[in-house]
Amino acid sequence: MKIKLSIIFLIVALLNFPLLYADSDNLGYEGYDFYFLNGFDIDVASKNIFIEVDEDKITFSGDYILSNQTEKIIEVVFGLPMDNIENLIITEKSNPIKATRRNRGYIEKNYISEHLPIIEKWSTSGLWLKANENRLINIKYDSKTVNDSKGIYSFIYENNITPGNIINSKVYITFKNFKPYNIINVYNMEVERMAYNIDQTFLNGSINGRAIRGDYELIDKLAIDRLSYSTSKTLKNISNLFHAKDYEGTILLCDDYIKNPSDSSVDIN
Incomplete structure (x- = not known):
């Protein structure tokens, strides 16, 4: 559980979420x-x-x-x-x-x-x-x-x-x-x-x-899904590893990306 929470905090750190309120015209x-x-x-x-x-x-x-x-x-x-x-x-x-x-x-x-x-x-x-x-x-x-x-x-x-x-x-x-x-x-x-x-x-x-x-709002799911739509292979792979429940691999790739966000060498095919 602690590992999973750590991953979520890392992923959320990659994204920018403003404070949100529901649209008044869509009440579900x-x-x-x-x-x-x-x-x-x-x-x-x-x-x-x-x-x-x-x-x-x-x-x-x-x-x-x-x-x-x-x-x-x-x-x-x-x-x-x-x-x-x-x-x-x-x-x-x-x-x-x-x-x-x-x-x-x-x-x-x-x-x-x-x-x-x-x-x-x-x-x-x-x-x-x-x-x-x-x-x-x-x-x-x-x-x-x-x-x-x-x-x-x-x-x-x-x-x-x-x-x-x-x-x-x-x-x-x-x-x-x-x-x-x-x-x-x-x-x-x-x-x-x-x-x-x-x-x-x-x-x-x-x-x-x-x-x-x-x-x-499903912040965890929202963060993961948003990474899936990225043009970066690294961010997509972070999402894929998380969905595969490879939490250690997810943390390692998050750390690499945070240290070198523009380094294409951390991309995994």
Whole structure:
């Protein structure tokens, strides 16, 4: 681990990275809670949101306790925006709940839609709750984000369902294969705990606002990839050796290049 970190510092020393902020017009992944489509008789007693970020891959998992506080049986129909969403799984106690793909026209025609975001692709599911019954459901899916013109990735989680007791709403974010310095900003999250374990950074806390947004840049990958596009054979070979996990060779070649950046004799065919 120490060898790898030393290499990163050497490579970053070869490059010039200004302080960056994400482009405001490119927000990457945007995820939502579900929306109630056929009425508002059901309460959300609590929710726990888990967001896992691994480079450009986003995994969302949400646990929601739905509560019927009336004296009658209620059918709840809920919809989930599906733009840029893959591998959707909805379960209750590990039992799958059927999800049906819909388009925006169908949603607007059949349900109350004034409060909904303008999303083209949707998924709908239905669930019956007995009088005074609580049911725990889990919604899980995958998505991807893209980096902007400055190499910065972003994700947004829209906090569109708020339980009556805000204490019962928590969010947990895991940045896999990340160092803390890869994370630029996390907005609208009141962080209660932050931990770093090998190549993972963990945040957990409460949602402080309508949406949580995270900006991050993969400095290590950005540095290596930038070397790959160089016209210098030496810099390209530094990148190749690093990707081949020849860390000792990478360090030696970095040292040679730093000492003699214009010496073509350090180029390796």
